Amino acid sequence: MTGSFWGDLLIGVASALLLAWLALVVVLIVVRPRGGLLREALRLLPDVLRLIRRLAADPTLPRGIRIRLGLLLAYLAFPIDLIPDVIPVLGYADDAIIVTAVLRSVVRRAGLDALRAHWPGTDDGFAALTRLTGLTR
Template identity: 75%
Template sequence: MTGSWWLDTLLGVLAGLATAWIALITALALTRPRHGMLSEAVRLLPDALRLIRRLAADPALPRGVRTRLALLLAYLAFPIDLVPDFIPVLGYADDAIIVAVVLRSVVRRAGLPAVRRHWPGSDDGFAALCRPPA
């Protein structure tokens, strides 16, 4: 009886994880960036990583914002991606999409001036970062 309960729980957890992964892949496939937008995101990546680190370390920001940013940094540092890199376009785009989603939530919660204050790059780079998707 006990062994069956553990097996059922394990199978339920695995099924839930598989369902969540399939939903994420579907969402990424539907929202994947255009080719030009992806190359622009790659150019902004070093500045965006420094921005995320600086925002996560800012004690003036709300704790929830800093927690999201710390989790994002941990995700980016983790060697295993949600979408493997060998999958064309989506393999590399998943990180860019996740960073964009977290940064949008940071802007909504902390405000654009806080993000601007910590931006380490050029004014043109910040303008590209703030440009809405087409």
């Protein structure tokens, strides 16, 4: 009876993890930038990484935003992706999709001016970033 309990528990935990991973894949598909925006997100990634680091270090921003950005930086530094690279399109774009989703939430809370103050790139790059986050002046 004890062996059956542990086997059932293992199957239950594995099933829950699989369902959570599938839910994450569905969320990433829904949140992904449309059209050429994904290509722009990948092109802007170096400037966006510097932006995230600068925003995370800004003590004037609310703590929740800085924690969210710190967790995003930790995720990006982690060598294992949530979506394996063998999955077409999403495998290589999962980092850009997650960065875009987090930036959307941060921009909506901190405001576009905070982003502009810390943006290290060009004006064209900032315009592409506002399109990615879905915010305009």
